[in-house]
Amino acid sequence: MKTLHPLGQTLIVAVLAFAGAVVHSQDGVSKTSIVLGQTLAMSGPGSSLAQSFHQGAKLYFDTVNAAGGVNGRKIELVTLDDQGNPANTLVNTKKLLDQGVLSLFGFYGSPQVTAAYPLIKDGDVLLFAPMAAADEFRGALYANVYSLRPGYSEEAAAITRHAAALGARKLAILHANDGESLAALESAQRTMTSMGANLLTTAAFTGSKVGGSVDKALAPGPESVLVIGDSQSAALVVRELRAKGFRGPIYGFSNTGESLLAELLGKSGAGVVVARVVPKSDGTKVALVRELQADAAAAKLGKPNVYMVEGYIAARVYTEALRRVSKEPTRAKLRKAIEALDDVSIGGFRVHFVEDRVGSRLVELGLIDSQGRVRE
Template identity: 25%
Template structure:
């Protein structure tokens, strides 16, 4: 009988230990995905499929920066392992791979999951499992719901904020012209259009597309028929290229003004091939240093990391984005401290105050989980994407679009954020 009680006691203790380890409480090995020497995180990315152009470069660039940090001692003595899962930009696949990351791999956090339609479907699952959901690769306003989704934080500029900034430029430089819109048939397109119309009022004509149908001929034809002189695009890179190329084929030559998420010139050039000169004059905006600005100290740092740890990949704006995400995540880990917990990480991000490569600040606070606060306008001139003017910030409501004049900070000498 004593032996039976002894066995039952051992079983009970083992069950209690398992429950504790899966609860996310405590530090070190009692937190999922965290040991004394390692931190396991994961992501879902379109490595293949309709959004792979350009976007497939993001996560490998983040991993390259983590490898650089790991080679220099890691964060509080822990090395970061980044598991990248291909979801093909298919929401059903996203749910499968995120469940695998959380339930099988037991990742500490999900970092920079990409896509509005894809990531929307895993918000409730990540919340239920209390998994930090950091720096989503999309500007949907859905990520900024701290009361409903306390563990989710954005990274990209809110699409409505971006729409307001781009529309303000159009209002100032294209006065009296017929402005039209083509956007993705989800929150990406809807939020962008909302920002545009806050500034310009109703657009003259609007069209939408779905990523499963790579034909925008009817949409471009309708915009041409409507007499559009300026076409604002809320498109992923493949559909930006399709829109520009299709318009040229039908003799339609509006001024294109494009969301940052679909405007990386290197990606567009590759997609358009011989038709790449059609990008000349394209207007967009961004909130990170451009890969071609070789005098920028952040680009110098990222070039060094890219050369050493990213298997010879080209440093384009997608790679800059991926490394910027990774830098912010390392800042967050440093701020969370050595006794790493999920709640501690979320609290550290909400405390905010992070400075990095961004041209404008990130907004993080207890009541604000949105990402970057604004953008600077860019234009393609002579086959190169360059900034002009100053960065601007605004809100996603009726606030004014205002210039932001504080200079960006330089990176630390060793390229790794210090513990706070």
Template identity: 25%
Template sequence: MARTSHRVTAALLVAVLVSACGNVSSDAGASGDSGEAPPGITTDEITLGATLPLTGTAAVAGQGLEAGLRIAADEINAAGGINGRKVKLVLLDDGFAPDRVVTNVRRLVSQEKVYALVAPSGSQGLPGTWSFIADNGTPVWGPVSPADPKQQEVYLLSATRASQQQVAIDYFAEQGSTKLAVIKQDNDLGVSMKLALDLQLPKHPDVKIVANEDVQPGSTDVSSAVNKVIAAKPEALLLATDNNQVALILQHLRQRNITIPVFADQGGAGTGGTSAVGPAGAAAEGLIGGMQADVVSTDNPSVEHWRSLAKKYQGQQGESGFSLQTYSFLKAFAELVKRLGGDVSYANFNKTAESLADNPISLGSIPDIACGKLPNGHTCVQQAGLAEFKDGKWTVLRKFTPPK
């Protein structure tokens, strides 16, 4: 009897070990070499997060960004999820305050245990999170217009502010403008503008900067900068400010009967939407905006598909350009994760993302996403377009092109 008991015990032990080994094998398949599954992943769910300005001075943009994520998540989930996993979104409001952006990112990673950040916003706050992100290895997919940190975890899916500004400089030079003025914020936005000028002006030796003025972030006092620009008599004006200041600057210019072309990047111009042109009113006529995604009114089939979904969205700004942008980012993320197969480890995420240079993700609503290896490959899109606000709507002025 004792011998039989030992046999039964041994058999049970073998069964337990086999079962345990099976679980380890399954986890390793999800996590790669580490043997530990990444956060935010279960057999039936993938948790993704973003920090957005849902209230405050940039709430209109934030609501559009939120709408695009929710529209994409609903569509993905209705189709069965990503490799069978439903998307769970955790979206936190930062009120357009840099310190809250940092706090939200830490909460999303440490407390909410998100697998990745998808389309977070906050050009002033996100750079303050890069060290924390590196420590945790959390992928940041498509942050909205921050500077390029050339960091393993961060993948930029839109033309940077600098790239958009470079394309605008090329455009004004081709139009014969030789005297340009600049109004920029004394922050990351201004740094991007300086980079664009440093890169592009040598390519256009006839183009000169006749005024280069700074304004304080979040301030409504733009009159001094505008007055100095007017005094310099430029032929075109480049802005590197938020959407509220874009509107104020346009109003000041038009009140003085200054009708020179004015450019602002996607974030500042709110290209495709009303975040800048709405407050500016009639003064917005002729505003040129950087284009990171196609404009919402185009007959592009991919945009028409998004628009059919956006019309059913119940929140604010569902049909804005910001919505189209983040919708496209999450759809691209879903495609990338599908390509991961059973190994959703961060190592495989980075490896697969860096292979997109050879096999891009093509959606039609945004330029092809063709990430490569560092140091430059995580800026996954080099092209930018231009659109003009005319007769109450945005019209494509220049399709996606790289800077010269």
């Protein structure tokens, strides 16, 4: 997939926007613009996922701005590159807060959110729609985080029910060692065992040599395997599992990237089941996805993936909240507008924040078929 801008151009745009935004009020609102702050991996680990999320969000904000913005104000998404490093996320978040933004938006990675949160914990700035699924963000300790995706425990529950229906209760987990994967692993161990899965072993993998880890996972005779990692690393592990003769169901969490994994695996992905927390990226049933596909085609961005869908949804929901605020938005009014979204249809995607800081509980399982396509 093409990116919205080459990386250099994207960062230049971000820097210019950042410099220009200094003139805005402390709450990131002027007579002509509303400024949101975002830091995520535009380069480095996780960049293939984070860039797609950013791309989808910016695509929708650009569409809104081309139509005149919200109540005459353009939405400025100031994006800084943290290279997937939580320490950089902390530094970038401080920069964004110092300049004055209405809110933070669309961070990527559970360790990154954890690193940045102390800066907003006791204030009035909220973080909207981080692409991070650690369960704790949905609890009372992260009261300024408003998520659009459920936590890993809910993905783990859906996978456990599916495996049980197939009679596959003996489970092995293969996982990467990055912070996001470890957050997913903790949820999987806790949730799946509590639901009756027999977790035989866990095995970590790093780099391109995964054979030893796969051998360890297969040694006790699992009936299903959960692979936790990004699409590139997960594809290596899936191929190795099949090469070593494992024919049972293989599962992945949403951070594996259903559509990305399918493209990498092709026919060798047959029988892999991956959780997703947004509608299918190449589907036609949901109006929002059809509109994204049309917008992406008009912008010559290529075929959307699940992370682009997630960013596009996040931008649409945020814009819907802005439209419900009075003509003079503030941080307090924005929070109130988000919390008033009561089973709202956003192009067929249901969002509910009333008495809940998690706007969607959608978890769907997609099956990769023998043609490398994702089926419901």
